[in-house]
Amino acid sequence: MATGATDVLMDFDEALERFEPVLGFEVHVELSTATKMFSPAPNPAAPGVDSSVPNSLVAPVDMGLPGALPVVNAEAVRYSISLGLALGCSIAPTSRFARKNYFYPDLGKNYQISQYDEPIAFEGTVEVELEDGTLWTVPIERAHMEEDAGKLTHVGGATGRIQGADHSLVDYNRAGVPLVEIVTKPIFGAEHRAPEIAKAYVATIRDIVRSLGISEARMERGNLRCDANVSLRPRGQERLGTRTETKNVNSLRSVERAVRYEIQRQAAILAAGGTIVQETRHWHEDTGSTSAGRPKSDADDYRYFPEPDLLPVEPSLALIEELRAALPESPAAFRRRLQADYGFTDGEFRDILNAGVLAELEETVSKGAAPAQARKWWLGEILRIANQRGVEPGTLVSPLHVSELIALTENGDLTDRLARQVLELVVAGEGSPEEVVQARGLKVVSDDSALIAAIDEALASQPDVLQKIKDGKVQAAGAVIGAVMKAMRGQADAARVRELVLERAQA
Amino acid sequence: MSELTRWTAAELAEHLDAGDVSSVEATRAHLDRIAEVEPDVHAFLHVAGPAALTRAEEIDRLRAEGRAPSALAGVPVAIKDVLCTLDMPSTAGSKILEGWVPPYDATPVARLRAAGLVPLGKTNMDEFAMGSSTEYSAYGATHNPWDLSRIPGGSGGGSAAAVAAFEAPVALGSDTGGSIRQPAAVTGTVGVKPTYGGVSRYGSIALASSLDQVGPVSRTVLDAALIHDVIGGHDPHDATSLTDEWPSMAAAARRGKAEGSLAGVRVGVVHQLDGSGFQGGVRQRFGEALKRMAEAGAEIVEVQAPHFEYAISAYYLILPAEASSNLAKYDSVRFGLRVDPGRSTTEQVMALSREAGFGPEVKRRVILGTYALSAGYYDAYYGSAQQVRTLVQRDFTAAFEQADVLVSPSAPTTAFPLGEKVDDPLAMYLNDVTTIPANLAGIPGMSLPIGLAPEDGLPVGLQLMAPAREDARLYRVGATVEALLEAEWGAPLLSRAPKLGRPVPPPGFGTEPDGGTR
Structure with a gap:
């Protein structure tokens, strides 16, 4: 052969x-x-x-x-x-x-x-x-x-x-x-x-x-x-x-x-x-x-x-005639309407078409995601994995799951980095984003008491840094934030940690 | 022979209803008769003794509870082996389907069962309904009860012989070019090919889809009508099934019998089928029947059907063409005979299986049909044949403007001796000259007995044809003709058939568990 x-x-x-x-x-x-x-x-x-x-x-x-x-x-x-x-x-x-x-x-x-x-x-x-x-x-x-x-x-x-x-x-x-x-x-x-x-x-x-x-x-x-x-x-x-x-x-x-x-x-x-x-x-x-x-x-x-x-x-x-009257708008008309609705530029929209993810993007938006967010994911991380594997992006993950993922980042349950990690696992077939977050315990730690405990520990082990913050050198807080994020295995909102560090240092 | 087996289905139904005979008794009587005459007649390929008795018991019980499914409940029936049956092998007379039990009932069979009729078994036929004598059955020929050395007609010779030999009061047949009507003619029975689409083809093993039609085989016009009423009507499983509301055929038959007159009925003699060149006794009885009809008030007119002379040629292109395609499924992959010598390709296994499983007539027609459909020949053969078909239909339309029913002898000859034409396909094909036009046009046709040919003492049939959808007209006129002739004869024609049978075997034969395929 x-x-x-x-x-x-x-x-x-x-x-x-x-x-x-x-x-x-x-x-x-x-x-x-x-x-x-x-x-x-x-x-x-x-x-x-x-x-x-x-x-x-x-x-x-x-x-x-x-x-x-x-x-x-x-x-x-x-x-x-x-x-x-x-x-x-x-x-x-x-x-x-x-x-x-x-x-x-x-x-x-x-x-x-x-x-x-x-x-x-x-x-x-x-x-x-x-x-x-x-x-x-x-x-x-x-x-x-x-x-x-x-x-x-x-x-x-x-x-x-x-x-x-x-x-x-x-x-x-x-x-x-x-x-x-x-x-x-x-x-x-x-x-x-x-x-x-x-x-x-x-x-x-x-x-x-x-x-x-x-x-x-x-x-x-x-x-x-x-x-x-x-x-x-x-x-x-x-x-x-x-x-x-x-x-x-x-x-x-x-x-x-x-x-x-x-x-x-x-x-x-x-x-x-x-x-x-x-x-x-x-x-x-x-x-x-x-x-x-x-x-x-x-x-x-x-x-x-x-x-x-x-x-x-x-x-x-x-x-x-009944079927003719019931025809949906043509894909070309549909595209023109979507571009206007989503407020994408010609260039942005062409990228979407060329990646072949318009239908997926549209469905993701229809499930509640913001157009810009949907675009970011389909043209970003998902397209990257797809290219890596030589498959169509739409075969990797469903629009429903993408919209779920976006919702999780929007409400602060996931950081961007965590969300990318969750996506990998969803693509690997571990279930929906919600399921992956549950099963793997990947949610952002939003419980302040856990954060405060970690911060107090970090401040206590770095008295020189604590002193600098107290002296008004706020940028010194970075070292403490890094230590806390590490202790939280990344599952914390860095901005919130920063707020709390400054608060505790003045306490 | 039990008197029970002499009764018509209508008579038997009355006795069952009156309660002076049970379905078990009737069924057993027919099974005994089968056991008695089958060694001579060989009308059946499979006898369902135990199953039939079990069903008969069930019907008797339902009747006792006042829940008889229909007026015909408990009446035994024989089924041509071309029809699929859930509980019996369905071979269409071919080795390639030996022992195959379908996973479904043909719609006409399902309707008979639902009406409470009791299937006795499957009747013999030419392989895949290709033939006019049953000699092309892979399981041996059926013998004509009137003369065991003669053919019972074909392809449905088994059903006709079973009814003529009192092995069953009624039977189902299928008619592609005369397979119900010609056997009826040569066995002195009644057979009807309904309007195309009048009876479902679902579960009928296809020969030529555009020509095939399932219909009743019986000893009286009324019995045929009763069966027609049960099996007819729309079936969503057959896309070519008509959605018409049909009048009662039985009512039409009863009316025809009661009227006893043909006043106002225009009877058209088709000039091209008027019998010149046909056997002398056939012509004679046909002429007498016309005379009798005229005496009863019918207006006899001659009609022309100029294109009928091309009908056989067209038929023997359309039929093989469709058959070559319909029979392609017999490839051993999913069911049926498989010849596998090992280390062979799929194509080789398919070819060897078909070589071993099909008989000579089937191969002849598959080759003919394949050729007729081939690129470059399609227009000249299949295309032209379809044009002839249209012309034949137009001939009928014109003829029915001058006549209410058309008539001809049902077949050119009486039953010919077994073996006479088996090696001469063309002579065999010509036997269908009278019946083929109705199939090409899709119109209904009936054959009923009109006497015995003086020269050989064998039955002669009259063919009645009506416009499409006017099946009831056939039953009305047919029942009148039947009544007039029987009044003249003093008894049904079949009462003159020779005695059949050998010493009666031990009681209960045919009810043994192994009443299986022979």
Whole structure:
């Protein structure tokens, strides 16, 4: 198995000089409906559903048992229409499910029910805001409904891959999870910004589905999965180059890196006179590279035909208009409003966007934190840990916990230093900030009698300092304050200690 | 043979209600009859002796408490093996599902149980309902009770033979291109394919989803109607199930029988199915039936259905296409036969299992359907077939402007000898020429006996067809025709069937705990 680590890469700028990149994206969004797309089984992509026990969330339809029949989840249709509208698409008065036939053990029926030539939503555009604030328009080809497949676990091989495995286990919990697949048209003219546009596009889709409340949209959990298509064509060539499809790139950062990598890899091959193989590629987070998957040709024959077990989906005009009226403001409008509400400067706000923590910040504020405090934490300590670990900040800690942490500092229970310590422990999974403070006894000591005892002891052991303070040399108090803070293991408010030291010295 | 088994379901229900017979007695009588004739007929793949008696006892107890679930409570019923049953293997006549017990009941089965009917067992069929003779069953052919050397029709030959041989008063079948009606015709019984969507397909092991329909098999039109009333109606588990409020089919049958007249009924003879080229005795009895209907006041008109000549071709593209997809699930991964020689890949195990588990007709149609759906052929085959389907529907719409019901012989011939067509798929396919159009159009169709062909003494069936959703019309007209003919014959046609059976086995056979799959 090629790991891609040996790929020859061309310098990015040189690649762009010689070739024009053309991008395309297929983003799969897992809808968070209570039940699955075609069965009454609980949906593992819904909030709070535990899917840890394999094959515990399955109905006969999901297993492809003989005689079982699919029934369309009306809520999933509503979610899909809302998403289509938010993508600026037209909603088809009649759309249809089809069967995509292929044999694979994670596919209970050995066909996937998906929309093929009659998707529910088509022809839209998405405005994407780039890091410098410019807007980029991504053309949307279609958004269609389909069902997810199960998951295979390969056992006995060294790599967890099918090659060399002794046997494989199938978990159908994910089979039948409602998906909307959003397909872009080819994106031309991205040039040097191709990786940035890729990242911003997926981030925008994530923001849209979050604002609609139709998906948990956690990339690390597979709620949102991006397949990135990249092709290059020599400058001046009309015909599109052969594309590769890098599958399941599961973080915003990886989307950016994978697109950059494919541009550099393909450019090196083309420049050396080679040809690009039309294939799927796997993204490897650890090596930051892609490797060959299975060959993919436009002639793949899935023997599509209209799903005879289901009627066409025919949403009423009234329903479409009802959903249109209920659309939340677009993420762009939402951002403009938040910036004004929070009183952030353009620069401050851009930092928030670039760190990808706007949604987290907004939620933190909605839980009661001051915007400036929320910004300080998300762009400060949390972002620092995230960068250190190469993960998205939002995966480290919940906005609720951040707001709790801020509240604890605001009411004086935690000093800044203590709060950072608590955050580390919350990130380490020790519980909520309140719980960590309780369990570890990290609260600021605000009991004056304890402080006074420590101060009296410090003053008694440093009579020269005491004398200096009494003589009016107030700055001498620093030595005593230091000793007291040390005795309190830092869990005291230094300002209060200072007040008390001066008070006791005069006593 | 106990007199109990001669009763129709309606008669049995009356006796059960009157209390002069118990469900246990009725069930035992049918189990005894099964034991007596099964060695010759082989209508059943599984006989649920103990379970049936237990259920019958329960129904008797409920009835004694005044809590009989329905008028038909306690009446035994046979179930085609294409329908999923919680407590009995459901194989669809295939080796690939040998011994598979589903975790759910098909909706029609669940409704029969809820109404208190007593399942006797599962009946034989062509593998996955592909065939017109039961000879493609992986478990051996069923024999026609009228002549054991002949086919009972198919695919539902087991249900038809069971009812014709008095092993069950009523049965369930499924009809994709004639699998209820053609067996009814060649066994002298009644069979109805309801309007598509009239009866839930949930739990019916799919052959061709857009054509399949579950329906009743019986000895009288009224009995079919009684079963139809129980199994029909909307089911939220089947997206193609109609949400209509349906009139009582039994009421329609009773009205038809009582009226005894067809005055004002326009009966359309479909020119393209009028029997030219059909067996002489079939044509003769069909002509006589038309005459009888005219005498009873019907207005006989000829209607044209010019596109019916393409119906078989279209059917044999649509059906295999859908079947090739529906049968993909039989891959040994989750259920069913697995052939695993060890050290082999998933693909190899899937291929070997399907190679061993499917019979020749199934393989033939899966290959045909896969081809018809292939890129580059889709438009020419599947696409064109769907266009023909639309044209057939239009033919029906036009024909029903001139006639209230349409008629034809139910099948071109009487029961042919076992083995005659098993190696000639095309000849076998042509046997469905009369029944296929109704499936393509989704309209209801019924077959009822109209006599014996003079040349071979075997039953001939009349097919009645009505517009979609007008199933009740079939029962009304069918019951009138049935009453007129029986008045002429002086007895039901089946009273002329030859005696069956061998020396009666020891008492209690069929009630042994191992009344299992054979």
